[in-house]
Amino acid sequence: MILRKSCQTFSRYVFVLVLVFCHGISWGQEVDYLDDESYEPSSVSDPLEPVNRFFFNVNDKVYVWVLEPVSTGYSKVLPSDIRQCVSNFFYNLGEPVRAVNCLLQGRVHDAGRTLGRFVINSICGVFGLADPAAHEFKMSPVYASLGETFSVWGVGDGFYLVVPLLGPSTLRDLTGTVGDGFAMTTHTPWNDDVLTTAAAHGVRSVNYTSLHLGEYEDAKSLSFDPYIAFRNGYFQIRAKQFDHTHQ
Amino acid sequence: MYISRIKLFIFTVCFLFIAGIFGIQTAASATPDPTEQFRPFIAKVTATLADPDLKTLSKREKSRRVISVVRERFDFREMSKRVIGQYWRDLSPSEQDEFESLFTQLLQYVYVDGIDDYSGQEVEFTQQRIKGQRAEVQTLLVDKQKTIPVAYIMTLRGNEWMAYDVIVEGVSLVRNYMEQFREILRKDGYSGLTDQLRKKIVELEQENKVS
Numbered sequence: 001m002i003l004r005k006s007c008q009t010f011s012r013y014v015f016v017l018v019l020v021f022c023h024g025i026s027w028g029q030e031v032d033y034l035d036d037e038s039y040e041p042s043s044v045s046d047p048l049e050p051v052n053r054f055f056f057n058v059n060d061k062v063y064v065w066v067l068e069p070v071s072t073g074y075s076k077v078l079p080s081d082i083r084q085c086v087s088n089f090f091y092n093l094g095e096p097v098r099a100v101n102c103l104l105q106g107r108v109h110d111a112g113r114t115l116g117r118f119v120i121n122s123i124c125g126v127f128g129l130a131d132p133a134a135h136e137f138k139m140s141p142v143y144a145s146l147g148e149t150f151s152v153w154g155v156g157d158g159f160y161l162v163v164p165l166l167g168p169s170t171l172r173d174l175t176g177t178v179g180d181g182f183a184m185t186t187h188t189p190w191n192d193d194v195l196t197t198a199a200a201h202g203v204r205s206v207n208y209t210s211l212h213l214g215e216y217e218d219a220k221s222l223s224f225d226p227y228i229a230f231r232n233g234y235f236q237i238r239a240k241q242f243d244h245t246h247q
Numbered sequence: 248m249y250i251s252r253i254k255l256f257i258f259t260v261c262f263l264f265i266a267g268i269f270g271i272q273t274a275a276s277a278t279p280d281p282t283e284q285f286r287p288f289i290a291k292v293t294a295t296l297a298d299p300d301l302k303t304l305s306k307r308e309k310s311r312r313v314i315s316v317v318r319e320r321f322d323f324r325e326m327s328k329r330v331i332g333q334y335w336r337d338l339s340p341s342e343q344d345e346f347e348s349l350f351t352q353l354l355q356y357v358y359v360d361g362i363d364d365y366s367g368q369e370v371e372f373t374q375q376r377i378k379g380q381r382a383e384v385q386t387l388l389v390d391k392q393k394t395i396p397v398a399y400i401m402t403l404r405g406n407e408w409m410a411y412d413v414i415v416e417g418v419s420l421v422r423n424y425m426e427q428f429r430e431i432l433r434k435d436g437y438s439g440l441t442d443q444l445r446k447k448i449v450e451l452e453q454e455n456k457v458s
Contacts, residue, residue, distance in 0.1 A: 033400045033414060034378040039329065039422055041429065080392050211392065221454065222357055224427045224443055232426040233418050240417030 031243045042235040044157045044170060052162040056227050059167055063216060071209035085129040086207045092121045092128025097183045101144035105152045110142045143241040147176025151242065160231060168234035281382040281401055281408040282375045288320045289370050296365040310355040317358065322409035323351045325402060329411060330424045334432055342437065349444040356451035382408055
């Protein structure tokens with residue numbers, strides 16, 4: 001069922017491939033810390049800084065008061081192995097959309113690998129609960145998102161954004177996240193009503209946080225201005241994700 | 248006569264070829280291997296962290312002991328220079344020393360933070376890259392739950408590779424602090440930065456005492 005729906009998603013996007021071949025592709029820049037250029041400040045503007053700082057504080061409160069206590073309780077109920085399986089399940093559901101994005105970026109080999117992972121993990125990994133593709137077949141996960149696709153097509157970041165509940169992003173990346181979210185709805189099993197969808201996203205967030213407890217607090221306590229520290233962290237992690245030269 | 252000339256020619260070519268290989272090998276061996284230098288260092292750090300005596304010490308002593316080991320392969324001067332960027336040149340030598348000392352103390356607590364989390368995780372060396380006088384050694388910190396990629400960026404000082412940046416899960420420590428410090432320097436200048444550093448060090452020290 002999931003496979004059939006993902007094939008439909010696939011076909012819906014194939015026509016866009018034509019666009020890729022009509023436009024120049026600009027690959028993500030290589031992140032090389034041996035070059036001093038990698039130590040230049042990030043160039044994405046932040047004209048909405050006061051608003052972003054406000055939402056950063058809102059998200060911080062949501063994390064400290066709601067997400068962290070709930071995730072701590074959840075981590076005490078479920079052992080980490082099972083939580084890792086839940087994480088694998090959600091990740092696996094995103095593979096078809098990742099494969100489409102790889103194709104849209106002209107990364108045919110990565111698209112094949114991502115689809116291969118999806119098939120292997122859905123069948124041999126029991127609906128994606130395990131990741132035999134990475135462990136048995138040495139097919140490690142590949143990063144791809146619509147935000148990256150836009151970047152490859154030459155679309156600029158716009159400006160930095162802190163989105164309520166979602167966290168750091170940019171205008172382009174947020175558009176990509178929304179697009180990827182809609183593409184996911186074609187094959188995720190919980191699109192009957194808003195409540196079920198929200199519950200699924202809630203479980204995903206709590207599960208993710210339970211596997212990374214304490215990391216946010218540590219990063220915050222070691223920084224002088226957490227807003228800038230997380231903004232810089234976002235751009236550094238993204239640059240690494242967009243860099244496929246050392247895969 | 249003709250044959251002996253050919254022999255001489257072949258001999259000369261062989262000699263030059265062997266000498267060439269030998270020359271290349273000598274040139275290559277002139278640059279020490281960063282991973283080979285870093286492996287025993289990491290083993291020493293993990294052995295220090297795993298030492299049961301460490302748990303009995305006060306937080307301050309713990310951090311001092313660990314940082315004294317870390318200092319062997321970390322160039323805190325270079326780190327301080329990079330983290331403050333162009334402002335470094337405007338500082339007097341005594342201010343440079345002061346900043347280096349404060350920044351090292353800050354990093355001491357970054358390490359202290361990791362001491363209590365350490366529970367026998369192993370470090371795997373994955374690959375290395377050398378580019379002139381700089382090198383990157385990539386490692387994986389293998390935990391029960393997850394594997395964290397940690398890369399060390401180094402510069403060659405004489406015959407020793409010394410680290411000046413740590414990249415944890417794609418985030419460079421120097422770059423991250425650099426961006427925060429730039430903002431503080433722009434708003435409050437050098438004295439504002441040192442004030443904040445002192446405040447943070449006291450804050451982290453007390454936070455550690457409480458825990």
